[in-house]
Amino acid sequence: xxxxxxxxxxxxxxxxxxxxxxxxxxxxxxxxxxxxxxxxxxxxxxxxxxxxxxxxxxxxxxxxxxxxxxxxxxxxxxxxxxxxxxxxxxxxxxxxxxxxxxxxxxxxxxxxxxxxxxxxxxxxxxxxxxxxxxxxxxxxxxxxxxxxxxxxxxxxxxxxxxxxxxxxxxxxxxxxxxxxxxxxxxxxxxxxxxxxxxxxxxxxxxxxxxxxxxxxxxxxxxxxxxxxxxxxxxxxxxxxxxxxxxxxxxxxxxxxxxxxxxxxxxxxxxxxxxxxxxxxxxxxxxxxxxxxxxxxxxxxxxxxxxxxxxxxxxxxxxxxxxxxxxxxxxxxxxxxxxxxxxxxxxxxxxxxxxxxxxxxxxxxxxxxxxxxxxxxxxxxxxxxxxxxxxxxxxxxxxxxxxxxxxxxxxxxxxxxxxxxxxxxxxxxxxxxxxxxxxxxxxxxxxxxxxxxxxxxxxxxxxxxxxxxxxxxxxxxxxxxxxxxxxxxxxxxxxxxxxxxxxxxxxxxxxxxxxxxxxxxxxxxxxxxxxxxxxxxxxxxxxxxxxxxxxxxxxxxxxxxxxxxxxxxxxxxxxxxxxxxxxxxxxxxxxxxxxxxxxxxxxxxxxxxxxxxxxxx
Numbered sequence: 001x002x003x004x005x006x007x008x009x010x011x012x013x014x015x016x017x018x019x020x021x022x023x024x025x026x027x028x029x030x031x032x033x034x035x036x037x038x039x040x041x042x043x044x045x046x047x048x049x050x051x052x053x054x055x056x057x058x059x060x061x062x063x064x065x066x067x068x069x070x071x072x073x074x075x076x077x078x079x080x081x082x083x084x085x086x087x088x089x090x091x092x093x094x095x096x097x098x099x100x101x102x103x104x105x106x107x108x109x110x111x112x113x114x115x116x117x118x119x120x121x122x123x124x125x126x127x128x129x130x131x132x133x134x135x136x137x138x139x140x141x142x143x144x145x146x147x148x149x150x151x152x153x154x155x156x157x158x159x160x161x162x163x164x165x166x167x168x169x170x171x172x173x174x175x176x177x178x179x180x181x182x183x184x185x186x187x188x189x190x191x192x193x194x195x196x197x198x199x200x201x202x203x204x205x206x207x208x209x210x211x212x213x214x215x216x217x218x219x220x221x222x223x224x225x226x227x228x229x230x231x232x233x234x235x236x237x238x239x240x241x242x243x244x245x246x247x248x249x250x251x252x253x254x255x256x257x258x259x260x261x262x263x264x265x266x267x268x269x270x271x272x273x274x275x276x277x278x279x280x281x282x283x284x285x286x287x288x289x290x291x292x293x294x295x296x297x298x299x300x301x302x303x304x305x306x307x308x309x310x311x312x313x314x315x316x317x318x319x320x321x322x323x324x325x326x327x328x329x330x331x332x333x334x335x336x337x338x339x340x341x342x343x344x345x346x347x348x349x350x351x352x353x354x355x356x357x358x359x360x361x362x363x364x365x366x367x368x369x370x371x372x373x374x375x376x377x378x379x380x381x382x383x384x385x386x387x388x389x390x391x392x393x394x395x396x397x398x399x400x401x402x403x404x405x406x407x408x409x410x411x412x413x414x415x416x417x418x419x420x421x422x423x424x425x426x427x428x429x430x431x432x433x434x435x436x437x438x439x440x441x442x443x444x445x446x447x448x449x450x451x452x453x454x455x456x457x458x459x460x461x462x463x464x465x466x467x468x469x470x471x472x473x474x475x476x477x478x479x480x481x482x483x484x485x486x487x488x489x490x491x492x493x494x495x496x497x498x499x500x501x502x503x504x505x506x507x508x509x510x511x512x513x514x515x516x517x518x519x520x521x522x523x524x525x526x527x528x529x530x531x532x533x534x535x536x537x538x539x540x541x542x543x544x545x546x547x548x549x550x551x552x553x554x555x556x557x558x559x560x561x562x563x564x565x566x567x568x569x570x571x572x573x574x575x576x577x578x579x580x581x582x583x584x585x586x587x588x589x590x591x592x593x594x595x596x597x598x599x600x601x602x603x604x605x606x607x608x609x610x611x612x613x614x615x616x
Contacts, residue, residue, distance in 0.1 A: 004029040010160060015076045017069065023077070025086075033088040035115075035268035036081050040074050040106070041099035042150070046159035046544060071200075074106030082113035090268040094118040094260065096245060101126070101200075104226070108204040116267035117205075118260050120212040121243055123222035124200035127191045130218045133464060134420030134437075135191070136399050140462035140534075141218075142185045143593040144556040144570040145348065151180040151600055152574040152589035155614075159544045159578065175604075175612055182591070183616055186598050202226050208233040210263045212256055214241025214249070215290060218347050221384070221440040224302050235263065236302055238287040238443065240294060243347040247506045251354035252288055254296075257509065258502030286499045289380065290416075291406065291445040298499050303383040303441075303486060312454070312483045314370035314475070320454055320483070321372070327478040332368040334398065334458040334473065336466040336565035337532040339363060340523050342403070345415050346463070348538075351519040360405055360413040367455040368475065371407060374449050383486030384441040385417060387454070390434040390480040395471040397424045401460045402437055406444070407451040417442040420464060434480055445490065454483055461568070462534055462558035468566035468595055515541035515549065531561040548580040569594050583607040 006029045012020040024045055027034060039045075074093070082089045091113050093103035100122030107117050123129035131138050141147075155178055161167040188194040209230050213223035215238060227236045237259065241249045246256030265271040285299040299305070312320050316328035343349060344358035352358075387402055400423055404416040419439035427433050446452060458473060459466050475481060517540040525532050538554040556572035570593040578585040589602045604612040 010162070013077060013080050015069075015073050017072075019073075021073060021077065027086055031086070033086060035090040035092065035264070036084075036087050037264065038074075038077060038081060038091060038093045039095050039099050040070075040077060040093065040102045041095055041097075042153070043098065044153065044156065044159060070102055071105035071109050074102055075109040075111045078106065078111040078114045089113055090115045092116045092118070092264050092268050094120070094264075095122070096120040097122065097243065104202060104205070104209075105200045107207050107209065108200050108202060110204060110206055114207050116208045116210070116264060118210045118212065118263060120245070120256070121214065121217045121219055121223075122211075122226075123219040124202045124226045125222055126198060127195040129222040131185065131195065132189065132191060132422075133460075134399075135422035135425075136420050136460075137189055137422075137465035138185060139460075139465045140556075140558055140570060141348075143182070143465075143598055144462070144558060144572045144591065145554075147180075147182045147185055148556070148572040148589055148591045148600070149554055149574050151182055151591070151602065152576050152587055154178055154180070155587060155589070155602055155604070156576055157578055157585055159548070159550060161580075175614075180600055180616055182598055182600055202229045203231060205230050206232050208235075208263070208267045210235045210237070210260065212237045212239075212246065214239050214244070214347075215288070215442055215444075216240065216242045216345050216347060218243060220442070224441050227302065235259075236285045236287070238285070238302075240288045240290050242345075242350045244350045245509055247504045247509060250350065250352070252294060252296075253504055253506070254288075255501040255504055257505040262502075287443050289382075289443045289445050292447050292450075293445065296499055304488060307382050307486045307488045310485045310487050312372070312452070312485065313479075314454060314456075314477060314481060314483070316477050318370055319372075320370040320452060324479050325477050327476070329477065330368060330475050332456065332458075332473045332475065334467075334471045334565075335366045335562055336459045336461060336560050336568065337525075337530070337562050338366045338401070338457040339460040339463055340532050340534065342415055342418070342460070342463075343521060343523065343534070349519070349521055352521070357412065358414065360403075360415045361407075361411055363403075363457070364405065364413050364453065364455050367403075367457040368473070369453055369455045371453040372451045374451055375446055377448050378445055378490045379452065379485075380443075380445040380488045380490050381416070381485055382443050382488040385419075385439040385486065386484045387419070387437045387439070388434060388480065388482050388484070389437060389456075390432060390476040390478075391427075392432045392474040392476075393423055393427055393429055393471060394473075395469050396427065396429045397422070397467040397469070398427075398471045398473070399423065399458050399460075399464060399467055400435075400437060400473075401457045401464070402439060403455045403457075404439060405453040405455065406446050407453050409449065413453060416444045418460070420460065432476065459565075461532070461560050462570065465595070466560055466565040466568050470563075470565075513543040515543055517541065529561050530563065531559055533557065533559040544578075548578065551577040551579065566595055585611075 005026050008025040010022045078091045100119035103117040103119045157171045158167040211227045240251050246254040285302045315325035341363040400421040402419045405413040417440045421437045520537045522535045535557045540552040542550040553575045558570040560568035572591045574589045576587045587604045591600050601615045
């Protein structure tokens with residue numbers, strides 16, 4: 001028997017500072033008082049739908065200019081919802097990416113009626129997770145992809161346009177009061193007070209928290225770290241996913257929606273075990289161990305029990321061995337084009353078929369590599385690898401990028417994990433120094449016969465902006481340069497048996513308003529100048545109502561030459577068309593980024609006639 005819902009759209013809810021947020025409320029018809037779930041983010045609630053969705057300030061139907069109190073707004077929303085006559089006082093929050101981050105931030109303010117949250121692909125520390133990987137300068141994601149797209153989304157007209165014309169006043173406020181987030185990203189390249197003020201103290205979270213993330217996601221490292229610090233009842237699910245919902249993932253899809261339902265049923269309704277396979281008080285971890293024999297397993301905690309540290313040493317002949325090598329040194333010339341062949345693992349390439357080859361060896365060929373002999377038994381890495389390197393840089397600025405890969409018999413290299421470090425400020429050109437470099441946490445099993453490879457480079461383009469000057473790196477071998485691996489014996493059963501999932505519910509996540517979309521990713525190398533290029537596109541169509549739809553096209557590119565990293569450039573064009581029976585509003589946002597600056601220009605036309613423009 002299907003449930004019938006009643007909907008209230010664009011209810012204006014006052015916040016403590018006087019701003020108002022537009023809320024859509026969807027609740028069962030005939031129900032008295034029920035729990036509520038809140039999804040709170042910046043991506044325009046209209047057109048996609050939701051159970052209880054909210055437009056952030058200065059976006060969608062919510063009036064006003066941007067302000068940075070989303071955590072307090074979330075707090076006030078939770079308490080307003082709990083006080084409504086249709087709510088029984090139990091409120092949960094959930095969301096993928098930004099709305100998941102908002103759930104963490106809200107929970108840290110401790111709203112009395114927030115009973116549980118489910119943040120998916122989220123982080124309490126945006127700088128660590130994506131803005132400044134190891135302190136390096138932000139590249140493609142912030143300056144050509146998400147950053148420019150948000151510049152366009154934040155200036156879009158409200159998709160719900162009331163007959164009274166309130167929407168036009170709201171849109172005018174957005175156009176007049178908006179400062180593109182790109183401006184903040186470029187003005188704060190380092191981990192300064194701007195980013196520290198936005199860091200969520202997850203130790204303050206008191207409500208039960210179910211963290212979900214993927215090993216290939218932006219926040220693969222942050223989510224387990226956040227989880228370890230949370231003191232409330234908690235659960236962690238880590239799959240082999242990119243930035244996608246577990247039920248709809250291309251690789252090893254899992255019953256994320258089912259587990260969420262169990263979680264909220266328990267903590268909001270007092271029903272069942274909360275999906276914890278036993279006691280709701282005991283932390284539980286469901287994780288996917290990647291590799292040729294990828295599989296799920298349940299653990300009591302992360303990092304799991306039964307792990308020990310193995311030490312491997314890079315040698316001067318390209319060997320990676322458990323024996324300490326003789327003292328020697330190896331020189332490496334900085335190649336700024338390294339990184340293009342890891343794009344298959346990029347969180348945004350979610351449309352890529354996981355069965356296609358994702359060979360990383362072309363990047364290895366331009367890196368300084370150290371490879372083990374074929375393994376005589378499986379090697380299961382469970383946790384965060386770390387390196388200690390003794391090195392000398394000929395010039396600064398310079399980045400240090402480490403990658404672990406599994407190498408097959410045919411030489412194909414599969415990326416396991418990555419670590420980044422900006423050498424400026426910690427090293428002095430021409431002087432020897434020993435530095436620690438952590439890599440992102442992972443769960444990966446190499447089989448007997450495979451080889452483990454550590455690659456050292458000074459670039460990860462376009463993920464990280466390349467440093468501008470030619471340079472070389474000298475690596476010193478011996479006991480002072482080593483790789484430390486947290487490994488787990490493959491026969492250790494350190495937790496429950498593999499989880500017994502409920503049904504996948506991909507269809508429940510689908511929306512009739514989604515009219516389809518597509519991605520394309522094309523890379524090339526121009527041989528005469530040794531220049532690599534990326535050209536990518538993204539297309540979406542969303543139905544708003546029976547008479548209007550939204551069409552979004554994003555085209556972005558990046559290029560750098562081996563000889564002139566100072567001339568690296570990225571560009572993007574985001575076109576948003578709001579098509580209605582009465583006409584068409586089109587917004588175009590164009591960016592061009594170089595090492596010195598990012599320029600943004602936005603134009604709005606209505607039925608082909610100029611309407612508004614801005615540049616930064």
